[in-house]
Each structure stands twice: as C-alpha cells, then as structure tokens.
Amino acid sequence: xxxxxxxxxxxxxxxxxxxxxxxxxxxxxxxxxxxxxxxxxxxxxxxxxxxxxxxxxxxxxxxxxxxxxxxxxxxxxxxxxxxxxxxxxxxxxxxxxxxxxxxxxxxxxxxxxxxxxxxxxxxxxxxxxxxxxxxxxxxxxxxxxxxxxxxx
Numbered sequence: 001x002x003x004x005x006x007x008x009x010x011x012x013x014x015x016x017x018x019x020x021x022x023x024x025x026x027x028x029x030x031x032x033x034x035x036x037x038x039x040x041x042x043x044x045x046x047x048x049x050x051x052x053x054x055x056x057x058x059x060x061x062x063x064x065x066x067x068x069x070x071x072x073x074x075x076x077x078x079x080x081x082x083x084x085x086x087x088x089x090x091x092x093x094x095x096x097x098x099x100x101x102x103x104x105x106x107x108x109x110x111x112x113x114x115x116x117x118x119x120x121x122x123x124x125x126x127x128x129x130x131x132x133x134x135x136x137x138x139x140x141x142x143x144x145x146x147x148x149x150x151x152x
C-alpha cells in the first residue's frame with residue numbers, strides 16, 4: 001500500500017517514486033530535505049527586468065547596478081532609460097534656474113505640453129515612464145528650500 005506522509009513541509013510518497021516525479025517537474029530537495037523549486041535563468045532575468053521597468057514606470061531613478069544590468073541584458077531599454085535620465089536632469093536644471101514660483105509653474109506647463117505633443121509619436125509605455133520621471137522630479141523639487149524661498 002502506498003501511503004503519502006508529510007514531515008516538516010516535505011512530502012514523501014513511498015520513496016523514489018515521489019522524488020522522480022518531482023525532479024521531472026524541476027523540483028529538488030536541498031541538503032536539509034526541503035523542497036526547492038528551480039527557476040530558470042530566463043525567469044530570473046524576466047523578473048529583474050520587470051522590476052526595473054516598474055521602477056521606471058513609477059518615476060524612480062535607477063541605481064547604477066540597474067543601469068548596468070539593462071546595458072548587459074536589454075540594450076534597447078537601456079538606451080531609453082539613459083534618455084529618460086538625461087531628460088530628467090535637464091528638467092531639474094530648468095527648475096533650478098527659475099527665480100519665482102510662477103517661473104516654476106511655466107516650466108512645468110511647458111514640459112507637460114511638450115510631452116503631450118510627443119505622446120502621439122512614441123511608445124505609450126515609454127511615454128508613461130518619461131511622464132512619471134518628470135512628475136517625480138517636479139515633486140522632489142517643490143519639497144526643496146529653493147522652491148520655498150522665491151516669492152510668488
């Protein structure tokens with residue numbers, strides 16, 4: 001009679017038959033007897049790339065490690081991330097040159113209009129990343145003393 005048992009989260013089913021069935025599905029036991037799922041390199045790569053894309057979509061800056069990973073694994077997205085970073089830096093530079101809050105508002109409106117016009121010709125996902133980066137940069141700038149100091 002074949003009996004299935006469970007001990008400390010590890011299933012066994014009459015010895016070898018159980019282990020063979022799991023190994024065929026890419027599941028192995030480590031040295032402590034716990035069952036491990038093997039992830040293929042493609043799965044790990046896809047998760048890492050998705051995490052980086054999520055950072056870009058949320059307007060966050062990419063770390064040097066993220067940029068290096070993109071450069072090695074997705075050169076097309078790397079080029080787009082570099083362009084987004086340059087655009088973000090240029091926008092920050094424009095904001096820092098403003099003398100008044102009205103100037104900041106005008107720079108912001110101008111950038112929004114530029115992005116709106118360009119949105120007709122660019123991939124929607126990349127446009128969303130660009131808009132998020134600009135929005136994030138603006139939010140960071142209005143928290144600074146430089147923004148609070150100038151007159152209205």
